[in-house]
Amino acid sequence: MQFVSILPLAMGIFIASQTAINSRLTSHNHLPLVTSTISFATGSLFLGILTLCSGQGRGIRLGVILDTPWWSWLGGLTAAFALTCNILLFKHLGSVETTLYPVIGQIIMSLVIDQFGWFGSLQQRMTWHKGLGLVFLIAGLLIFINLVNFHRTVQEADAKLSPQLGWQLLGIFAGVALAIQNAVNARLGQAFHSPLHAAFVSFAVSFILLLFFNLIRGTGIICAIRQTLARQSGCEWWIWLGGLLGSSYVGLSSVLVLILGTGQVVILALFGQLVFSALIQQFGWFNSRVIKMSRSQGIGTVIMFVGILLIKF
Structure with a gap:
């Protein structure tokens, strides 16, 4: 049981690594949409194998399609948007901010979905500890981006914020998309009586949408893969593993939630x-850009994590 309890930490490591790996792959092909397509292709293949091996993959009955709300099929679209955003954000914001801003957007949107019971989710009203957690989350964010610093003028704070504001907002919107994905995939999982089957369908839809979009744009995916293979060094075989890591997160989550509960899995995964x-x-792993974390960023991250704990529990 102790081994099972640390698996959510590995899930968090998988997601952090996936973003860095996909960013490195994009540095070779210079096509974020192609990278997203490759990631969802490998992820769909892995989840498809898992679904078949589990005995849960029995196709999609027409009755399920007709009886399921149209928005239940939006998980693939929102997932494709969020993953592509993360690839773009990593280059401009670095690893930590690419993680933080989507998490903030995801948590805020999750609270809104719970408050109003959107997407067929169980309605859960705002409580005092959730409100306090939201205050901690916002305070930690302000400290992280160094706006809360009484030794600086308003003009200096504006100058600090402005260059990255667009990317930071995009990160928050990516998190909003992830929250919607979680809600609609949960509804789809109920329709299929299998969260794993729903995750496979979501990944497959993401892959098909991205493939279609690349074909419309005239992007040569096969040509881009060949160019990447020609440019990469032999020791960078791991740049193709992003989809496998992302789908492993989904596969483990569908199992561990039943054993440990949603709250524990989410918190431990976010911590990892x-x-x-x-x-x-900090160390430039996966050949990424080295960005040293400042004291204010460290303090802000800790305060935000406390906020996450209050919201989730």
């Missing part, structure tokens, strides 16, 4: 993701 993102950025 935040810590490993900081290590990637």
Whole structure:
């Protein structure tokens, strides 16, 4: 049981690594959409194998399609958007911020979905500890981006914020998309009576949408893969593993939630993701850009994590 309890930490490490790996793959082909397509292709293949091996993959009955709300099929679209955003964000913001801003957007949107019971989710009203957690989350964010610093003028704070504001907002919107994905995939999982089957369908839809979009744009995916193979050094075989890591997260989550509960899995996974993102950025792992974490960023991250704990529990 102790071994099972640390698996959510590995899930967080998988997601942090996936973003860095996909960013490195994009540095070779210069096509974020192609990288997303490759990631969802390998992820769909892995989840498809898992679904078949588990005995849960029995196709999609027409009755399920007709009886399921149209928005239940949006998980693939939102997942494709969020993953592509993360690839773009990693280059401009670094590993830690690429993790933090989507997490903030995801948590805020999750609270809104719970408050109003959107997407067929169980309605859960805002409580005092959730409100307090939200305050901690916002305070930690302000400290992280160094806006809360009484030794600086308003003009200096604006100058600090402005260059990255667009990317930071995009990260928050990516998190909003992830929250919607979680909600609609949960509804799809109920329709299929299998969260794993729903995750496979979501990944497959993401792959098909991205493939279609690349074909419309005239992007040569096969040509881009060949160019990447020609440019990469032999020791960078791991740049193709992003989809496998992302789908492993989904597969483990569908199993561990039943054993440990959603709250424990989410918190431990977020903790693993935040810590490993900081290590990637600090030491430049996966051939990424080295960005040393400042004291204010460290303090802000801790305060935000306390906020996450209050919200989730």
